[in-house]
Amino acid sequence: MSNSFPPRRGETGRQPGTGTPPPPRTPGDSGLSSVDNALHLLQLIGERRVLRVAEAAEELDVARSTAHRLLTALRARGFVMQDKPNGVYRPGSALNEIGLAAIGRIDIRRVARPILEQLREQTQETVSLLLLEGQNVRFMDCVESPRSVRVGSRTGLMLPAHCTAGGKAILAALPRTELSRRYPDRLLESRTQSSIQTWEQLETELADIRTAGYAVNIEEGEKGISAVGTAVRDLIGAPLAALAVAVPTSRMGNADAARQLAPALEQAQAAITELLRAEL
Numbered sequence: 001m002s003n004s005f006p007p008r009r010g011e012t013g014r015q016p017g018t019g020t021p022p023p024p025r026t027p028g029d030s031g032l033s034s035v036d037n038a039l040h041l042l043q044l045i046g047e048r049r050v051l052r053v054a055e056a057a058e059e060l061d062v063a064r065s066t067a068h069r070l071l072t073a074l075r076a077r078g079f080v081m082q083d084k085p086n087g088v089y090r091p092g093s094a095l096n097e098i099g100l101a102a103i104g105r106i107d108i109r110r111v112a113r114p115i116l117e118q119l120r121e122q123t124q125e126t127v128s129l130l131l132l133e134g135q136n137v138r139f140m141d142c143v144e145s146p147r148s149v150r151v152g153s154r155t156g157l158m159l160p161a162h163c164t165a166g167g168k169a170i171l172a173a174l175p176r177t178e179l180s181r182r183y184p185d186r187l188l189e190s191r192t193q194s195s196i197q198t199w200e201q202l203e204t205e206l207a208d209i210r211t212a213g214y215a216v217n218i219e220e221g222e223k224g225i226s227a228v229g230t231a232v233r234d235l236i237g238a239p240l241a242a243l244a245v246a247v248p249t250s251r252m253g254n255a256d257a258a259r260q261l262a263p264a265l266e267q268a269q270a271a272i273t274e275l276l277r278a279e280l
Contacts, residue, residue, distance in 0.1 A: 037062065038070050045080055049237055051089045083176055090175050091238065108241060109141045111275045112232075116143045116243075119268040123245050123261055126151040127268075130166040130229075130242040133158070135182055135189075137167040137242070151225055151246040162202055163191045163221035165214075165229030166242030171202075172209035173231040173239035179206075194219045214265060216258040219249055226252045228261045230269050235277060243269055 037060050044059060045051050057067035071089055074080045081092040112129050120127045120143045129141040139154035161167030171179060186199040196202050209215045214230045229244035245261050252258055 034070070037066075038074060041067075041070055041074060042079060045089060045091050049090060051080075053089075056089075081175065081177060108276070111279060112241075112243075112272050113141060113143075115268050115271050115275070116141060118271075119243070119245065119264060120145065122264050125251075125261075126153070126246045128154050128166065128244045128246060130164070130170075130244060132161060132167065132170045132239070132242075135161055137161045137164055137170070140241070149248055149250070151248060154246070159221045160189045160191060160195075162188055163195050163217070164244065165217035165227035166231075166244035167229070168205065168209055168215040168217065169229040169231040169242050169244075170239045172206040172215065173233065191221050192219055192223055196220065212262075214262045216255050218253065218255070218258075224249050226258065228252075228258045228265055230262075230265050232269050232272050235273075240276075243272070 040060060041051070041056055044056065051071075053064055053068050053071065056071060057064045060067060060070075071080060075082065075089070075092065078092045080089045082089055109129060116127045116129060124145055124147060126145045127143050128139050130137040131140050136158050137160075139157045142153040142155045144150060144153050159167070161171055174182075183199070188196060188199065188202060190197060196205060205215075214228055217227045217229070219226060225246055226249045227244045227246040229242050231239040232241045232243060234240040243265060245265055247261075252261075
């Protein structure tokens with residue numbers, strides 16, 4: 001009796017979208033094939049941040065029903081999530097926790113410190129590293145501007161996330177379900193007259209931040225202080241921290257002035273990500 005089997009759907013000799021041939025199949029290795037496909041889906045989710053069933057099926061070269069079954073299994077384990085029924089799939093808490101567990105072994109302040117110093121020299125302004133804690137951000141490290149009129153060190157300071165440039169950048173990078181979990185009542189604390197007052201205002205600004213790639217704060221947290229911030233993502237794309245350049249409002253009183261700092265800030269963000277990758 002022959003032990004050969006017809007090729008299964010999806011076992012076509014290549015991995016769609018990669019050009020890389022899959023490992024050779026042997027009879028009875030359907031379980032291995034499913035594991036390989038599930039891992040491929042996790043890679044896609046990590047790279048793209050958003051994945052539809054049709055896209056998953058095309059990449060794996062399987063039927064949509066098979067892709068849906070795999071994604072459902074991953075969702076049950078928390079590796080992916082959906083904002084709504086039949087919606088797109090996004091990275092889930094379990095996937096983020098794996099990334100954070102790896103990053104947690106690294107002292108991000110040590111890794112980021114040289115970049116903070118470089119950014120300070122480049123901008124001649126005060127640069128901070130922030131972490132999200134609940135609805136607040138804590139300034140974990142800071143290097144002061146060399147100028148006589150400058151924003152002082154903020155290390156140890158905690159402020160509402162929606163009142164800071166770095167905090168808003170992190171909030172904009174969170175999945176919407178995580179954002180809702182952190183703000184169940186959607187009430188926002190006001191620090192100044194310029195603070196964002198309503199949830200609708202915050203949602204509008206977060207959408208703009210996602211488009212621009214950086215956030216701006218003009219005296220929203222403290223009088224006389226403005227800032228530009230961007231999120232630092234971990235190796236699977238989840239927001240890990242934020243970088244912010246703080247400037248006396250006398251030197252940066254509007255969004256046009258803030259925009260000039262954005263390219264240097266984004267380069268520093270990319271440099272920190274590369275250093276984190278090298279640490280692992």
